[in-house]
Amino acid sequence: MKWSPEELKPGDMIRAKVGSVYHYGIFVSEDEVIAFGYPPVNLAAVRDEEVRVVSTDIDTFAAGAFVERGVMDGAESRKARSSEEIIRSARERLGEGGYSLLHNNCEHFANECVFGVKKSAQEDKARERWNKRPQFSVFVTEIPEDLEPQKVYPPQRSREQFFSKNTAVRRQRYAVWKLLETAVDRSFGYDFNRLNFKKSRDGKWTADGFEFSLSHTDGAAAVVVSNEACGVDIENIREREHYYASSPEKLQRLMKRIMTEKEADGQCEKTPSVMDFLVLWTRKESIFKAYDAKRFIPDQVETSDYPVKTFRIQPLPDFLISGSGTQCPLLSVYLVKDGKCRKITAEEILPAEEAGA
């Protein structure tokens, strides 16, 4: 909606800047303007005074400020009610209370009269600022063997999920995407099915408004969401032990292959453990995801050059997780289980050094 100082017509949504915020109302005539409270409403709300829907004249509404009328664009006009309906719905609500500065203010009231939907650009702005807050939230979930993949949003992701011929891969892809849905809801309150997802040529999924990264392995999935570039990797420790613990030379070869020259210099002669390998590996993979989505060449990723955190969580001790990104010092971890999301306490997060113990 655009705002213009034109002549006011009955049924117009109008606003006046009183102090630092706009006061919104429905114009009926010079003697009848219906609004949620008298201006400045925000001060009344702060003082905890009862605020109700009132009918005033235009001068009281504007409190000496300049009045503008809302000019709707084509899409808005199609959604708006007729002026008679707008006036009737405003009058019906006279005397109503329940004002809230953020969630039920004079702008919500005016929008509800005009469109029938509660909506506030001022609240949206506050929400948008909140959603841009610095954060680095890692969500982890176990993947049950009997999980049945369902359709997901967007359709391209759904097709991709069912395209795989491998049931374990289908299950993991479904689980990690559902986990992202929980992460988005918990961290931003966005409606997942309205997000604008895109898939880049190199296979990385992105969404407007926030950054995220996905990882899945046999038995568990992890998602990180942040306001800045981020990457996550999760590996199943027991599974890797099964393959490598009995052949130390296999591990040695893997380790040599992924170390940079600098990392190899710092390495003493002792045989690496599966945990030594996985710590370095998950760090590299999470860094690659956060900082270079094109090609993953492990022995070219210098782990000491990047911010990265490696940990296990007590409820799922068989999985090692690394998260990388500029905000990773703000790490918080959540466990999603049986549809519930719980924040993992600091005591339940085991640092990488202890992870091998």
Place this chain on the structure above:
Amino acid sequence: MAREEIIERLKEILLAEDDRKKELIENCTEEMSLTEDLGFNSVALLYMVIDIEESFNIRFENVGISDFETLGQVVDYIEGQLQ
């Protein structure tokens, strides 16, 4: 070395990496995706690369973990290196 022979040796390498996928690997085709269809994760792919290098006595120079999508692409690379 014939293409079929390369594929057979490749299957042996994949089986050594994950014996639970026996049936899938034995019946796999060149079009199958290593991650999507055969379900190998990036650690397993790295190990596959090392095993191929030793088994075929070739070297994967400057190759990214996700540079190979299908089994056929790996066979192409090996073929190219062996020539």
